[in-house]
Amino acid sequence: MTPPLTQADIDREIAEVHQARAGERANHPDRDFAPYRSSVLRHPKQPLVALKDPEAAELAGPVFGVADVAPFDADLTRQHAGEPLGERITVQGRVLDRDGRPVRGQLVEIWQANASGRYPHQRDDHPAPLDPNFSGVGRCLTDDEGRYAFTTIKPGAYPWRNHVNAWRPAHIHFSVFGTAFTQRLVTQMYFPNDPLFPYDPVLNSVTDERARQRLVSAYDHDLSVPEWSLGYRWDIVLDGPAATWMEEGR
Amino acid sequence: MNPTPSQTVGPFYGYALPIPRGGDLAEGGIVVHGHVYDGAGEPVPDALLEFWQADPSGSLAGAPGTLRRDQVSGALLGRSGVGFTGFGRVATDADGGWALRTLPPGNGYISVCVFARGLLHHLYTRIYFVPDAFLGSLPPERGRTLVPVEERAGVYRFDIHLQGDEETVFLDFG
Numbered sequence: 001m002t003p004p005l006t007q008a009d010i011d012r013e014i015a016e017v018h019q020a021r022a023g024e025r026a027n028h029p030d031r032d033f034a035p036y037r038s039s040v041l042r043h044p045k046q047p048l049v050a051l052k053d054p055e056a057a058e059l060a061g062p063v064f065g066v067a068d069v070a071p072f073d074a075d076l077t078r079q080h081a082g083e084p085l086g087e088r089i090t091v092q093g094r095v096l097d098r099d100g101r102p103v104r105g106q107l108v109e110i111w112q113a114n115a116s117g118r119y120p121h122q123r124d125d126h127p128a129p130l131d132p133n134f135s136g137v138g139r140c141l142t143d144d145e146g147r148y149a150f151t152t153i154k155p156g157a158y159p160w161r162n163h164v165n166a167w168r169p170a171h172i173h174f175s176v177f178g179t180a181f182t183q184r185l186v187t188q189m190y191f192p193n194d195p196l197f198p199y200d201p202v203l204n205s206v207t208d209e210r211a212r213q214r215l216v217s218a219y220d221h222d223l224s225v226p227e228w229s230l231g232y233r234w235d236i237v238l239d240g241p242a243a244t245w246m247e248e249g250r
Numbered sequence: 251m252n253p254t255p256s257q258t259v260g261p262f263y264g265y266a267l268p269i270p271r272g273g274d275l276a277e278g279g280i281v282v283h284g285h286v287y288d289g290a291g292e293p294v295p296d297a298l299l300e301f302w303q304a305d306p307s308g309s310l311a312g313a314p315g316t317l318r319r320d321q322v323s324g325a326l327l328g329r330s331g332v333g334f335t336g337f338g339r340v341a342t343d344a345d346g347g348w349a350l351r352t353l354p355p356g357n358g359y360i361s362v363c364v365f366a367r368g369l370l371h372h373l374y375t376r377i378y379f380v381p382d383a384f385l386g387s388l389p390p391e392r393g394r395t396l397v398p399v400e401e402r403a404g405v406y407r408f409d410i411h412l413q414g415d416e417e418t419v420f421l422d423f424g
Contacts (some may be wrong), residue, residue: 027252027253027255028253028255028256028370028371029255029256029257029370029371030370030371031369031370031371031373033370036258036368036370037368038258038367038368039258039368039369039370040289040368041288041289041290041292041368041412041413042288042289042294042366042367042368042369042412042413043368043369043370043412043413044373044412044413044417044418044420045289045413045417046392046417046419046420048373048420048421048422049388049392049419049420049421049422050421050422050424051384051421051422051423052423052424053384055357056423057302057303057304057310057355057357057359057361058302058361058374058423060302060310060312061302061312062302062312062316062335062336062337063312063313063314063335064314064316064317065314065315067314067315067317067318067319068314068315068316068317068318068319069317069319070319070320070321070324071324072324073319073324079324096251097251098251098253099251100251107317109266109267110266111262111263111265111266111267113262119262119265120265121261121262121264121265123261123262124262135265136265136266137265137266139317173257173259173260173263173266175259175267181302181361181363181374182374182423184300184363184372185253185254185256186256186257186258186259186365186372187254187255187256187257188257188258202257202258202370203257205257205370206255206257210252211252211255212255214252214254214255215254215255215257235254236254237251237252237253237254238253238254239253239254240423241423241424
């Protein structure tokens with residue numbers, strides 16, 4: 001039986017991939033990033049097949065309306081009878097396309113662990129307390145400027161079983177729709193200056209340091225609400241060729 | 251502007267993203283179902299599939315209301331069943347299985363977006379019900395992975411292989 005992987009093994013593998021990709025601009029992670037062990041059997045080995053079709057269905061996208069969100073969906077601290085434990089935060093930002101145009105009226109969904117790093121999910125069985133006043137689920141629609149805003153609790157770091165002593169930095173999962181199915185994005189927002197960044201294969205699957213920094217929110221004192229919450233700002237830029245193609249076709 | 255990088259959906263999206271009867275876009279149409287498999291041929295129990303399609307006339311307008319909420323409790327109600335949203339979202343079950351009940355797409359295919367633990371960037375594929383030029387441009391053994399098997403009238407099986415000998419064709423829209 002092979003001995004369990006240590007953090008040093010993972011660190012070495014991350015460094016090797018980063019060195020091999022040094023100087024390359026890559027906006028997204030490779031799907032076959034071996035230090036993230038779950039990726040090994042789940043990435044296609046054949047190259048993706050390019051499809052350039054101005055009529056492609058993927059250049060349109062699903063639509064969501066006010067009936068798809070509830071009033072308290074954007075305030076994760078008010079979804080239960082009591083107050084959740086932890087550091088209350090507000091997270092705000094804009095959803096933009098690659099040309100910097102706001103993505104309006106689109107659904108933003110978030111999910112996260114509670115302040116002690118536990119998800120209310122049966123398969124998350126690590127011994128941190130569940131918080132009966134926190135589900136960690138939120139959603140909202142972007143406004144006319146592409147803005148989204150959530151009030152929540154700063155999530156805790158948590159262990160996972162990628163290797164021995166593996167800990168994920170605190171993060172909030174985001175799911176965002178654009179105006180085209182090709183702009184679809186599922187990602188994670190991290191918090192500035194987290195000491196766990198160098199050890200995490202999921203964050204480090206993004207090999208370009210500048211791209212990796214785009215996953216980290218900024219503390220914004222002007223967003224902090226007196227006697228209430230600390231503010232973090234994080235803008236999201238959606239990839240995808242849809243808008244450009246449509247303009248070229250007209 | 252430089253895009254925000256993708257990250258894995260992780261294993262714990264289950265209480266946040268799935269929609270009650272999220273694969274039931276319409277009644278009385280077609281059923282498409284299948285499994286998601288990894289490179290060892292094992293089922294993937296923590297994948298999330300999204301579907302986007304035209305209605306039978308070929309329109310991609312869609313309607314809002316996939317995630318319709320109760321105004322009193324905020325609880326998810328799901329579709330009203332009146333408007334055709336064109337959008338489905340299904341988490342695979344413990345056996346890697348999923349099912350979609352929908353109307354036949356007027357443009358001949360259903361678009362699929364695959365998320366999973368271990369998948370750092372989602373994957374796109376298509377379920378083709380009628381041939382087209384793109385499908386015809388693929389080598390037959392690859393193109394076959396985009397065509398469902400009609401098990402009986404109106405019931406189609408479409409398995410997704412993330413890796414391996416039967417690896418599904420995944421698409422790059424540039």
